[in-house]
Amino acid sequence: MSEKTQTSDCTRRQFFMHVSIALGSIAAVLVGIPIVGSILAPIIKKPEPEWRAVGALESFSVGGGYVKVDYVNTSPLPWAGVTAQSAAWLRRESEDKFIAFSVNCAHLGCPVRWIEGAKLFMCPCHGGVYYEDGSVAAGPPPRGLYQYPVRVNNGQVEILASPIPITTV
Amino acid sequence: MNFLKRAWLWFDDRTGLSGAIGPIAKHAVPPNTATWFYVFGSATLFTFMLQVATGVTLAFIYVPSSGEAYQSLQYITTQTTFGRIVRGMHNWGASAMILLVGIHMIQVYLTAAYKFPREMNWISGVVLLALTVVMGFTGQVVRWDQTAVWSTIVAAEQAGRVPLVGGWLADFILGGDTVGGTTLSRMYAYHVFLIPALLFVFIGFHLYLVIKNGISEFPRAGDPVDPATYREKYEAMVKKKGIPFWPDAAWKDMVFGFIVICTILVIAIVIGPPELGPPPNPSDIHALPVPDWYFVFYFAFLALMPPEIETYLMVFGPLLVGLLLFCLPFISNRGERSPIRRPWAVAIVALTIATISGLWAIGITSPWSPNFDAKPLTxxxxxxxxxxxxxxxxxxxxxxxxxxxxxxxxxxxxxxxxxxxxxxxxxxxxxxxxxxxxxxxxxxxxxxxxxxxxxxxxxxxxxxxx
Incomplete structure (x- = not known):
């Protein structure tokens, strides 16, 4: 075998090996950046919250219970279909004051129901219960229901369509 | 010599297939492995093959779009030829695979087959278990009905409890900050491309290791594993008493696999696929998202754990279980293998089965949930x-x-x-x-x-x- 091309500490064979591995790694990293970036995009790019009309001001009576209002979520894609729908529990506290809660339980996100007779929100999954002010009444939730901003704009009640609230530590 | 035989001889001469596969198929195995105790690993492989075949078939019709998947599932179930049966087999095949993976794992643990030199057999098996569980979950999500949507949200909320990166993980699972058009496409990609690709790789590796290290002989009490001598002893025993895997041992795998596959087919025909729930509308709050039966014990665990420590249990519990399983062969890779000499192993299995069954039984009735359908007092x-x-x-x-x-x-x-x-x-x-x-x-x-x-x-x- 001719090993005549040997320099001080690198043979011709080692050189080819290193070049091959380096080329493969560089190519993998180069194509990896757009691939990984594309897959991680949803956690990098956030849609702006948007106000969504949920009904005329006069359709909500003062002092009534909570009513469920539906609206389109923050990032409705053309193929989202019914999954673009979002909901909140809304109550008219006074002439110009509204309160809106997320339908997602603060425990693990299941949909809470307003029980008018009991004046409680109840979660079907793991038994979380909330009072009418959204504070925890019973069960595992670590905090009260999440509140959404509400405003009245041109005679329309509007809710700020927000992300699904995720309880973090 | 007829034409077919000549054609085969020509093909085999040019490809060398019989020379490559024959010795592997006929390799000698310990005679006490040719029993009905050794059929669960191969049965898991057969159900995996069924899942691939039925899954590909469903992908011919299924539309992985958040807005249209539900309708395509209805179409598959009610209008296509045999669609109901294929969906049924895919569903019950998943159940069977989870069940068989569990049995296979328990049997390997009880007979300590994970000990020297089969540590990597066990570890690749743990990876396969994790991948199978993820397939089960993503499979329930691509059955894109109301329960699927709420299960995705519950999964995102659990991921949200991970310290520091929880919010990112939740967004990663949802495909954004809310359920919508992006969610299902991603779940579909996991379920049909990413996880299956990993499954193929690790199943190949797992099978390679079974051939490389030889199938583990049925243990005898008083015959401990000593890494210094084990390989020599095993090879000598197989040389002296071994029988060819194909067909002397494999026929039992085929018989049991046949029964398993036919059972799945019969259940798919008689019971059919699970009913689709209401459409995947996140504003329809009349939902009670209960997972498929093999996750019901975990559902009960989430409801019953003390709220003060639930974040730790939710995040570190599964991690700890995974880590323990992963490390098992490093905790003990030598010594007695027979369950008779390993009472703690038997106790751990009994305790695990009892815990899961208990959680499962209570999860089915879910007494912690308010009963919204209760009949009023008369x-x-x-x-x-x-x-x-x-x-x-x-x-x-x-x-x-x-x-x-x-x-x-x-x-x-x-x-x-x-x-x-x-x-x-x-x-x-x-x-x-x-x-x-x-x-x-x-x-x-x-x-x-x-x-x-x-x-x-x-x-x-x-x-x-x-």
Missing amino acids: AEIIGADSGPLWRGGMNFNDKGCLYCHTVSGHGGQRGPDLTYVGDRLNANELTWRIMNGGLNMPGFGGTLNNQELSDLVEFLSSRKKK
């Missing part, structure tokens, strides 16, 4: 059709008591049964309890007026054994 149960007693009974129906408490068989199981509460508590105690709540009961002081309260107390006081 005049007959109340014992009056007018007056305070009657009004109290009606309050019990209308003020939410009924969802959590049972009276004479009507109601929920969250709180104590109040059928005979009048024997336990007097009027004062009842009033105090209703007003202030306690333990897991909300206080109703702000909800009931005096009249309603006194009627309710009168009704409850009358609940006595005759």
